[in-house]
Amino acid sequence: MNLTNASQEQLQNLEQTLAAEFSTIKAKNLSLDLTRGKPSAEQVSLSDSLDGILKGNYTSKSGIDVRNYGGLEGIPEARELGASILGVPASNVLAGGNSSLTLMHQVMTVAHIFGLNGPESAWNKQSSVKFLCPVPGYDRHFSVCEHLGIEMVTVPMTSTGPDMDKVEEMLKADSSIKGMWCVPKYSNPTGVIYSDETVERIAQLGKIAGDGFRVMWDNAYAIHDLTDNPVQLANIFEACAKAGTEDSVIQFASTSKITHAGSGVAFVAASDANLAGFKKSLGFITIGPDKVNQLRHVNFFAEEGSLNAHMKKHAEIIKPRFASVLKHLEEAFGDNDLGAWESAEGGYFISFDTRPGLAQEVVDMADEAGVKLTPAGATFPYGNDPQDSNIRIAPTVPTVEQVDEAMQVFVLCVKLASVRQALKNA
Ligand SMILES: Cc1ncc(COP(=O)(O)O)c(C=O)c1O
Known part of the structure; x- marks a missing residue:
């Protein structure tokens, strides 16, 4: 036609x-x-054996009684699970409750109101705070910005990720831009996987942007491949380490679309400094995550053989x-x-x-x-x-x-x- x-x-x-x-x-x-x-x-039925999997054994391999309070960072085995999904050291991962969106909202709130690196680093110390939003994108990312009163500025998605010429240009011109949303693999909704060059250029943004700039790297579909030989996403954590910009990217993932969407485990991965800053505030919100569920997930994947x-x-x-x-x-x-x-x-x-x-x-x-x-x-x-x-x-x-x-x-x-x-x- x-x-x-x-x-x-x-x-x-x-x-x-x-x-x-x-x-x-x-x-x-x-x-x-x-x-x-x-x-x-x-x-979701694929993961129904989560139910009852602990068979009364509530002690993790690392020796933690998962029924009790504590362990803000999650149990070591769950942090390792997050590390394997995100391609980072387990010591840079925090395993939380069931929702990565919750973690994203919490990290954004801490960065905006309390500061990830002390009170002076809070974005809201400045009169204007903006966030770059590649479009089309994920509506709930946008709602987080709206909820916090952060102004959104759009940048077009291309077949290799956000239009990086525009991103760099905008960052050079406007120091009130404090971050950018990214869904780097099978982007919601375009399905695009960021190219190696895009990942490398994003790792360099911390050098161009003003203080406090943070990329929210939401790798929700990190392992959700439909082909046998999927395109590999370049490792942003390693790229940032090489560029000396490790504080500029915070990563997220969850098992929501891997096991039970309403009762999975979510992860945030970040530099030592960012994780420490986040934990300081998180400690006011919770004494610790649902570690019973974390152990259930660890055992479940052990029984499945592998995530893959x-x-x-x-x-x-x-x-x-x-x-x-x-x-x-x-x-x-x-x-x-x-x-x-x-x-x-x-x-x-x-x-x-x-x-x-x-x-x-x-x-x-x-x-x-x-x-x-x-x-x-x-x-x-x-x-x-x-x-x-x-x-x-x-x-x-x-x-x-x-x-x-x-x-x-x-x-x-x-x-x-x-x-x-x-x-x-x-
Ligand atoms: C890009 C993206 N991030 C996060 C989520 C929600 O993740 P969670 O269930 O871990 O909160 C979704 C759900 O559709 C999503 O598409």
């Missing part, structure tokens, strides 16, 4: 055909949902869903300019760009036809996609058949909205 050279008459005919198809689909009263970026019931073996089971469930989305997109838009997407090889999302000005309309039309899509604009700070073109597709929860059906509706809505726009502009 190529609209660029279509005559008015051809467009009108096409509109009528597509509108008739849309009416037929509407009459089916579908109820499908492509919004939920969470594991399916089948996926376990993640392959997830991949087998997710792969056909991704394949269905990509097949529909390729068939409908592979030979035209009605949409653009990255062919993600891991993570949880596929990000789709309509022609400018159509995302909201497509989301509304799909809703009318019984297919829920993530609200247009959700992938941008303040819910504002200036091009009104980005839509995040999350195919993990529905069955393969449901994904297939929902994608038929999706591509139809994109086509119909595009034809109507072309008619308007003709």
